[in-house]
Amino acid sequence: MAKIIYTVKRNNTSTSKAFGKFFATAKSTETLNTRQLAEHIAEHGSVYTQDVVFGVLEKFRTCLIEMLLDSKKVKIDGLGTFYCTLQNVKGGADKEEDFNTAEHIAALHIRFLPEQAVEMNISSREFIKRAHFVSLKALNGLKSESEGGSSSGGTDSGDERP
DSSP states (O other): OOOEEEEEEEOOOTTSTTTTOEEEEEEOSOOOOHHHHHHHHHTTTOSSOHHHHHHHHHHHHHHHHHHHTTTOOEEETTTEEEEEEEEEOTTOOSSGGGOOHHHHEEEEEEEEEEOOSGGGOOSHHHHHHHOEEEEHHHHTTSSOGGGTTEEESSOSSOSOOO
16 A cells, blocks of 8 residues: 655744644655656556656656746646746845846746646645555554554644644
């Protein structure tokens, strides 16, 4: 069964309203690169070999970047939409004619908005319903899942974030 592994940590930021409270943090077991993802996809009984899948994923990556840099959004049905946002330098320009991209734009970000159509919804509220949570402590045998190490369809620490 798929599982979301988490640890529970205390908020030690003294200026936070949630100082001293405990919150879950998701942990990843590994990061798959494009070739590993292609291998995984090919293992699902695909008629395409790993090299073909890798080529398609690599082409997807380069075309996605190309389209984003051409001020286009890219929607992948059933997954979501990739788009760009700008981060401006604090303070900005005093007048529109004084605005200079090299001086006033701090960063260009790639963002992702999960699919929210009813039949393919993977928004946060729907995604969490599919998740099975297992604490890192439970995986390491430090406490059993019945001691709060696992939960389905929700979190152990509430919605508030530090």
